[in-house]
Amino acid sequence: MTRLLPWLYLAAAFLFIYLPVAALVLFSFQDGGLPVPPFEGPSLRWYADILSDDDVMAALTNSLMVAVASAAVACVLGFLAAYGLARHVLPGSALIRGLLIAPLTVSYLIVGLGLLIVIQRTGLGLSLFTAGIGHVVINLPLCFAIIYASMGAQQQNAERAARDLGADEFRVITLVTLPMLAPALAAAFFLSVTLSWDEFIISFLLTRFDVTLPVEIWSMLRSGLSPRLNAIGSLVFLISVTAVLVLEIFVFRKRRP
């Protein structure tokens, strides 16, 4: 019995974890107008509805753009900071590390509210761009932490060797450090993309006419119960999971010896 217990627990845990996803996906194929039992279907009408909705498709593109751009900026800034702190002796480096990590301990709502106030006061105007700025703020600490943590002595020795052979700092970074850090950089980049892609409250507060997908879904959610929500939710899940699996198989698996 005690041997079985872990497996029972595992089964129960997976049931709990997959319950909402299963309900979501099942009722995305609902033939009727409401995503509640009884299930009548299957039908693809709500997928057709979503795919022909220009606003939803525009929001999807916007989300992708903001996610990739903000993740790239966060990674570059995070890498530079990690390199500076790991390879150079700086005064007050503990303080600097603390400051760079600090946004991690602050709720997204507070980051968004603060930026909203400043942007309104300066009359800068809200857009996807300002939402992207907010996303860099929340992703920079993660990128920094991930990259900083993987800058071990092993890389340092390789860098020193390169330097001894006469490489300047730029060449050391591009030819030695970056390739060795590629897995950490990829992890930081894709984590940032994931978080930005799905982030709601900052985008909600900081966008104007063009919105990201979570904001578009939120306004759909406010405008009425419909299997459209299930369809878009399932679609987003499908896209994300495909990306995760592709990365897992083609990028991260290779890392392993």
Added chain:
Amino acid sequence: MSTGHQRLKGPGFVTPALIWTFAFFVVPFLVMGTMSLATLEGRTLVWGLSLANYAELTEKAYLWRAIMVSLEITLTVTVVSVILAYPLAWIIAYRIPPRWQRLALLLAILPFWTSYVVRSYAWLLVLAREGVVNQTLISMGLISEPITLANTRFATVTGFVHFFVMLLTLTIYANLVQLSPNYRRAAMDLGASAFQTFRHVVLPLTLPGIVTGAFLTFVLCIGDYVTPQILGGNTELTVPQVIMVQLGRRADFPLASALAIVLMAIVTLVYILSARWLRLDRL
């Protein structure tokens, strides 16, 4: 090893990130702090050094109650999530053969990638009176009448726990697999029972991972607006919900800022209490 040449260059690498953090995080935060000391008279914003917004927290019962509700929900969610995630991470790390572990872990956290707004909505469907849970319980004969699950604190907590169990499973698993099996083996060899091994060896060694995960759970949970808004049925309001009401209906930025500062203060307090075990820069 650091030459003078390098000492000059180091700051150059750190500066862009520092400028970004300063301009888009520190400055907004300071402005928000200043805003919390301003007041709204009619619709006119009056800058000043007034503590009126903070005084309102004690004067207006619903604001104080919101802080309590947020704390209760967040603490419940954090504790329940850790208790549920630890065994799951343990089973994946120690019961599942190594070659299947990565797959099991990935499966355990895959629903993490459902859209966050949609995830709460999906729970609303699951917990509804004629939803999956009620129908299953009735068909199993456990209850005769559907019970009210949606639009309650239970629903909010369930929605949160679902998300954070995945997050914590990931962080705790990462901790468990880093532990050398020799520790456990040594304890067992010295005659410790499985429970004693866990209590005196594994748990202390994984505590930093647990605390770090729990801290992140606390921060993300207490600041979240979407989950209680969709699942809680507005029968009680959390601080983020009250903040959004102030912004959305009244544009009362000063009061919203004061509430945000209170949230910050709570998180800072929790940070100080757990700082001993926190490893935020080694996620």
Added chain:
Amino acid sequence: MNRLKTALTGTTVLTLAAGAAMAEGELNALVWCDHTDPGLIEPFEQAFGVKVNLREYEGTGAALALLEQSRPGDWDVLVIDGIDVFRAVDAGLLAPLPDEALPTDDFFPQVVMAENNSVDGVTYAVTEKFGYNTISYNADKVDPADMQNLSAVWSEKYDGRISIYDYYLPVMGLAAIANGIDTAGIDGASLAAIGSTLGEMRARAASVAGVVAAQTALATGEVDIVVGGGEWLTAVLAEEQPELTWTIPQEGAVRWAQSIGVLESSENKDMAVEFVKYITSPEGQARLATSSCFWGMPANAKAGEFLTDAQKNTLRWDEQPDYLARTQLYPAPDTDLDIEMQDLWLDTLQQ
């Protein structure tokens, strides 16, 4: 970039001074969600060769703050709660509308609401849509006769079977009506009575719900009554579940109305007026009435010519004279009373 374009177009239009200029350009509108339906907006965009940018907002307070902090040319059109038009006018945000361009003669007379839409004889906004915050219910689960009496609605009989719509103004308006207080007469002194009715409602309610949560709760049998509901809540559900319906009780109910106006700071006023004319035209009105976010009665009675019988049936076209006579506008508190009402509302929720 957008702003630059808008500014340039604005200047061009002014230079040409060509009345309803057909210039390429953009129109920025701050609206309610029913205006985001492409079926409503696209015909206008095609006819005038403009791109209409839409932004939804939640409360009037937030919209006014946003507008006050914006720069000239940022916004052209505003959709606003009919009772709040005067607040926008007081803040100097709305531009006068040309009376002769508005088809108010064709409107249901009760919803022209000149006292709301104009100040000192100058028209600043025009009603575009209206409906009711009243009682939505499941006819299979409750006694329809009970729904004719507000105090029976939140009586012990329906304990835990009720959801309250999550907007303080209409719900407090209903509470006032239940107490025999006119919505227009709500003041600091009457809040005690309203608060106690609100407390009773809250004690009976299973939830306080936004649109989707209320619809989900009704459709799944979580609750059988939504206080503050109406055609805008049940119209989309009625097709699948005809037992979900709504009524106006004997005591009456609250009427909502939304208005549309042109912003003083707009640099594209002619096009903005064209947009207002389109929205209030019979075709535009019919599209707005049945827009995807929520349905509601068009202010322009001629819209009836463009609606199908089924649509009119759902909107209860023929019963409007009776409904209009028996309902009162939402409460329209001034800023101080508004804060008191919101605080009372939040206090009641948190009990």
